[in-house]
Amino acid sequence: MKIGRFIAEALFPARCHACDAALMAGERFICARCLHDLVRTRYHSVDDNPMAERFAGLIPFQRAAAQFFYRPESDMAVLVQDFKYRKFPGLARYLGHVAADELLPTGFFYGVDALVPVPMHWRKRTLRGYN
Ligand SMILES: [Zn+2]
Structure with a gap:
């Protein structure tokens, strides 16, 4: 991962579009729990x-x-x-x-x-x- 992206994700972690929880590694746009539900x-x-x-x-x-x-x-x-x-x-x-x-x-x-x-x-x- 490039250092700029690493810092950006550390400062502004991607959030779930449904519940606004911080996304975990491997999650995109929506957390696993919301996707499951x-x-x-x-x-x-x-x-x-x-x-x-x-x-x-x-x-x-x-x-x-x-x-x-x-x-x-x-x-x-x-x-x-x-x-x-x-x-x-x-x-x-x-x-x-x-x-x-x-x-x-x-x-x-x-x-x-x-x-x-x-x-x-x-x-x-x-x-x-x-x-
Ligand atoms: Zn969610």
Whole structure:
């Protein structure tokens, strides 16, 4: 680790976006406890997948999933607000990796050629800089 980064992290340790606790070595954006406590939907493993039902007839797709529940006033809401409105695109990428890592062993991605995010209006994308 470079000395400048070492000093910066010693003076200003990275904090959990959900609970504001100092992050431990190996943690990124969110502490292990908060990450564990995020409520998973398990939609990918049920026959009456609410995500698939929501998009049925609107767009062609093979599978749909949402890894985490979003509830106002929840830790997930804080995380979403941070990556959507407080310029933390790395947090969004990190949560995407977490979701992918958790879905991969389920076979959800078997035979999948492409993943498509929920589209956003071009104006919002321009303002935010990413989807
Ligand atoms: Zn935390």
